[in-house]
Amino acid sequence: METSQNIIDLKDVSVSFDGKIALSSLSLLINKGERIALIGPSGAGKSTLLNVLSLSQVSGTGMLIIDGQPPSYYRNRKVRAKKIGVIRQQFDLVNALPVVHNVLAGKLADWSLVKSILSLVIPQEKEMAKKALTRVGLAHKILEQTGSLSGGEQQRVALARLLVQEPEIILADEPVASLDPARAEDVLDILTKLVLEEKQTLIASLHSVDYAKKYFTRVIGLREGALVFDLPVGELTDRHLSELYKLGETME
Amino acid sequence: MKQSLRFQQKNILTLLLVLVFLWSLRVIDWKEPLLHPGGGATFLQIIEAMLHPNLSPEILLLALDSAWVTLTYAVAGMTIAIVIAVIFGVLASGVIQNSQHPLSMLSKRFFRGLLGFLRAIHELVWALLFVSAFGLTPYSAILAIAIPYGGILGRIFADMLSDVKKEPIQSLQSTGASKWQLLFYGYFPLVRANMISYTMYRFECAVRSSAVMSFVGLGGLGYQIQLSLDDLNYEEVWTFVLFLMAIVIVIDGWSSGWRSRLSKGSSRFSMLSFLLSLSLVIGSWMYLYKVEHASFFTLFTDENGEYAKKFFLSLLGIGEETPTFFSAQSWIHTLQLTYDTLMMSIIAIGMATIVMLITVVPAARNVANGKLTMSRSFFSWVSFLLIRASYILSRAVPELIWAMMIIFIFQPGILPGAVALALHNFGILGKLCAEVIEDLDERPIRHLSSSGASHAQILLYGVLPSVLPKFLSFILYRWEVIMRTTIVVGFVGAGGLGQQFKLSMSYFHYSDITLIILCYLLLVWLADFLSELSRKAAK
Amino acid sequence: MKKLVSFLAFVLLLGLLSGCAEDKEEAVEQEETTKQTLKIGAIPDQDVSVLSRSMGEVADYLSAETGLEVEYVPSVDYAALVTAFERGEIQLAWFGGLTGVQARNRVPDAEAIAQRPRDEEFHSVFIAQKELGLKSLSDIKGKSFTFGSESSTSGHLMPRYYLMEEGINAEQDFNGNPSYSGSHDKTYKLVESGAFQTGALNEAVWEAAVAEGKVDTSKVDVFYTTPAYYDYHWTINTLEGYDSGVKQKITDALLSMDSEQQTILDLFQTDKFIETKNENYEAIEKVAKQIGIIK
Incomplete structure (x- = not known):
């Protein structure tokens, strides 16, 4: 099939909440291995788009095909977990658990209930967790309480979880919004490096245009739920950006 | 304007409550003397005895022994209460029901109502009912503590579960975790600290409840207090009361220590506390089994079933010409x-x-x-x-x-x-x-x-x-x-x-x-x- | 099935998570070796220490006479003893008139077998603080008053009956509502200590208290004694699962007590036990029905 290159195919998707439009007939084609940055002012619909793609936003109209299959195919959580992984701001982790369990949570789709409960007592497949943590540079924190880690470290633990989960597509919703610049670069560095190594597709929403330019291959500008531009990162100009962020003008 | 109305609302409510209180005092016949003719003297005797409790070795030993029984029943009761609370609390919180299913709301309501019923009736009332149904076994006391405490704990547990932060749960969902896995990797760890601190607080209350179980004929400090009161031996009464106070103070101190450390994350103290509670639980059940020869399963014999059935039928007035109700x-x-x-x-x-x-x-x-x-x-x-x-x-x-x-x-x-x-x-x-x-x-x-x-x-x-x-x-x-x-x-x-x-x-x-x-x-x-x-x- | 397994695993692991392993329950059940142990009980109408001494002696004596293992099971509450008797947890009980009737209503085949001579003509006494100078039962109006246990014949049922005969309504004619002290000993102690002005109790307990100097008769004394009625007696359960001769053996053992068992008889304030039968307590039952205690 010719769609084998298109891992995500979005056609005419509209979503509204209480009559307010969040996405208005948006269409997108995304190829395997792309690293896409979603930018735009607050309320532009970036999070809604990511929720549509992660199949957690189910109401709405239009068509979505992920890797040649309709959303209903991914109703099975195990199939979905192998295809799509999600990372958000730093509140993703269960602070009361040691790091190792938060990482191994990426394996839950594969584990039976008994094995997953047993793992809380005696960590199962600990080697895998260790390997993942080594790749994000946190191997020494494996037994620490997650809540005692800094914000940047917590995001790296979330990355290690994604490594264990091994999805084909990673959706990142403001992954560095709550971090200071140095930590943010650190996390994005690791994220994009891992995506490259694992040949994954990455779609991330960002506040910062600089990060988009530095780490991504394609930039999509959203405003009021509609597409403003969709360009390879090289073609992005200041004019595009001022168009995207200009104040006081509505786009009916 | 709206604010001043709200301000008034508060004052009106306070005034109303004060009036209700004053009105309630009417019920008492103030013209009659409130005290017994000899009540004042008895009061003085009781107060005087407080100043010199009976501290003879045999009374102290007896108090120690009874305190242990009281503690045992409280611990055993809390153990079952926690099991009830976790199972029904989870069901009442709705976290494992499929929220799209039409029955999920109904089942949530049902389990909430059930927990409400469990906690509505006081433990001593349960105890009296159980003694009539099961006889004088320690389990009548233990179950009597377990049921209302299970209801209270379960209710709080359900509230905690439904109030957890949503982000970690959503994130776990995206890794493909099932509802049950969410429970163990998300919900339980997230509420653990709060749950432990609330359970410890309730444990202190359970000790007091356990002490009054004596009233239905089940040993412990309350029984000794009752016996001493029967002999009007107030010095002994105060000795046992002091022991009860001591247990309550120790548990209070322990639980506030544990609580303050829980909020700071894990520590040696938490670990020790955990081990201590574990050994208390094991010790209590061992004691019940070995010393009191009370096996939980002997409760469920056919014979007991017959008596329990008979008792509950007579509660329903079956076999009576005109039931009271x-x-x-x-x-x-x-x-x-x-x-x-x-x-x-x-x-x-x-x-x-x-x-x-x-x-x-x-x-x-x-x-x-x-x-x-x-x-x-x-x-x-x-x-x-x-x-x-x-x-x-x-x-x-x-x-x-x-x-x-x-x-x-x-x-x-x-x-x-x-x-x-x-x-x-x-x-x-x-x-x-x-x-x-x-x-x-x-x-x-x-x-x-x-x-x-x-x-x-x-x-x-x-x-x-x-x-x-x-x-x-x-x-x-x-x-x-x-x-x-x-x-x-x-x-x-x-x-x-x-x-x-x-x-x-x-x-x-x-x-x-x-x-x-x-x-x-x-x-x-x-x-x-x-x-x-x-x-x-x-x- | 899968759900069940998950559920069991869940319950099993709860302990580990919350620190509450409930592992003692599964322990192997011990074989009941108590089949031929005879359990005896008594209504807790007096000081617990006295009661456990006398009943312990009775247990030893019956054990020697019948060859069975006999154990005394204390109980804190009259009703609790009746319930235990009904459940077959007590085979032989020392009941009061009312509790005996209650017990035999619940176990119709149970039999009253023995009583003290004085129980054929038992009395309650009404006591009062001496300084009040009460002369007759009607003087009790307007005083504070306590019964014994609400299930007691001589501490509640019969005193209430004779008050009624005298035209005194216990709920209205006292100073405040009447109290239920719980036991005969407590009744005289409360009156002596001044907590209550008057009270009613078992004549035998009163006499023993006076004889042993446990009560100060210069402070509190009897001002009225009721007419006679049947009271305390031994009632034997149906004894299912016991040899057929056991009931007779126990009855004989009780009836044949004599000066050799003087310590026991002293504790019961008697010189022997004599026969009795269920019909003797019909009058008690009638009074209990009239007062509304038995429906």
Whole structure:
């Protein structure tokens, strides 16, 4: 099939909440291995788009095909977990658990209930967790309480979880919004490096245009739920950006 | 405008509550003497005995032994309560039901209602019912503790589960975790710290409940207190009461230590506490099995089933010509008692509130050390210590045991019941409210104090306005608890529904019991509803 | 099935998570070896220490006479003893008139077998603080008053009956409601200590208290003694699962006590036990029905 290159195919998707439009007939084609940055002012619909793609936003109209299959195919959580992984701001982790369990949570789709409960007592497949943590540079924190880690470290633990989960597509919703610049670069560095190594597709929403330019291959500008531009990162100009962020003008 | 209306709303509510209290006092016949002719002298004897409790070795040994039994029953009861709480709490929180399923809301409601029912009935009432159904085994006491505590814990647990932060749960969902896996990797770890600290608080209460289980014939400190009271040997009574206080204080200290460390993450203390609670649990069950020869499964024999069935059928009035609950006259009589009981609870909370309000200011640590009032004196430390000690004494002694002593002093009726309930509750209210003052913003009060305001003025202008809403909510909450307990103080002759309950149990009039429990549940639900309503109005 | 397994695993692991392993329950059940142990009980109408001494002696004596293992099971509450008797947990009980009637109503085949001579003509006494100078039962109006246990014949049922005969309503004519002290000993102690002005109790307990100097008769004394009625007696359960001769053996053992068992008889304040039968207590039952204790 010719769609084998298109891992995500979005056609005419509209979503509204209480009559307010969040996405208005948006269409997108995304190829395997792309690293896409979603930018735009607050309320532009970036999070809604990511929720549509992660199949957690189910109401709405239009068509979505992920890797040649309709959303209903991914109703099975195990199939979905192998295809799509999600990372958000730093509140993703269960602070009361040691790091190792938060990482191994990426394996839950594969584990039976008994094995997953047993793992809380005696960590199962600990080697895998260790390997993942080594790749994000946190191997020494494996037994620490997650809540005692800094914000940047917590995001790296979330990355290690994604490594264990091994999805084909990673959706990142403001992954560095709550971090200071140095930590943010650190996390994005690791994220994009891992995506490259694992040949994954990455779609991330960002506040910062600089990060988009530095780490991504394609930039999509959203405003009021509609597409403003969709360009390879090289073609992005200041004019595009001022168009995207200009104040006081509505786009009916 | 709206704000001033809200401000008025609060004042109107306060005024209303005060009026209700004054009105409730009408029930007591003030023209008759309130004390027995010899009540005053008996009171002095009891107080005098407090100053020199019986500390002879054999009594101490006996107290130690009984304290262990009391502790064992409390621990065993809490173990089962936790199992009930976790299972029903999870079901009542709705976290494992499929939210799209049409029945999920219904099942959530059902389990919430079930937990509400479990906690509505006081543990001693359960104990009396279980002794009639299962006989005098330790499990009658243990189950009697387990059921209401399971209901309370389960309710709180369900609330905690449905209030967890949503982000980690969503994130786990995206890794493909099932509902059950979410429970173990998300919900349980997220609520663990809060759950432990609440359970520890309840454990302290369970020790007191366990002590009064003696009333239905099951050993422990309460039994010794009862025996000593039967002999009017007040010196011994105080020895056992002191032991009870000691257990409560130790658990209180332990749980607040554990709580403060839980919030800071894991530590050696938490680990030790965990191991200690584990060994307490194992030790208690071993003791029950080995020493008391009480195996849990002997409860479920055919024979026991027969007796339990017979008992529950007679509760339903089956085999009786006219079950009590079909007789209008019995309804009128029981509703009269219900009304008395309601009045008893209002008088009780009113008295507890008055004593609390008088004592609470000097009982706050920041008043005692002068931080709040800018005036430090030796006297304020003395009064702080004395009042705090009285709070501990007040809440360590269960209502029932207060009632057993009080009926020697007051004329039978609802007043001794109300006094006993007030005696137990002013300490709890005092502690809770003193903590509110300790958390107060100190600056405005220091200002008042430096401008020369007296203690009373500080109370009126500085403290009361800012703490009143919280006080009100504590008072209303304690009123709900008192409502549940009114029936218990009645058992020892302090009037109301409880006294009738005890008489009907003694006469084996089981369909009377059903009617009384119906009226009792009515009261409990009424209290919950009214207090919820007033709390909303006070917000 | 899968759900069940998950559920079981869940319950099993709860312990580990919350720190509450409930592992003692599964322990192997011990074989009941108590089949031929005879359990005896008594209504707790007096000081517990006295009661456990006398009943312990009775247990030893019956054990020697019948060859069975006999154990005394204490109980805190009259009703609890009746319930235990009904459940077959007690085979032989020392009941009062009312509790005996209650017990035999619940176990129709149970039999009253023995009593003390004085129980054929038992009395209650009404006591009062001496300084009040009460002369007759009607003087009690307007005083504070306590019964014994609400299930007691001599501490509640019969005193209430004779008050009624005298035209005194216990709920209205006292100073405040009457109290239920719980036991005979407690009744005189409460009156002596001043907590109550008057009270009613078992004549035998009163006499023993006076004889042993446990009560100060210069402070409190009897001002009225009721007419006679049947009271305390031994009632034997159906004894299912016991040899057929056991019931007779126990009856004989009780009836044949004599000066050799003087210590026991002293504790019961008697010189022998004599026969009795269920019909003797019909009058008690009638009074109990009239007062509304038995429906």
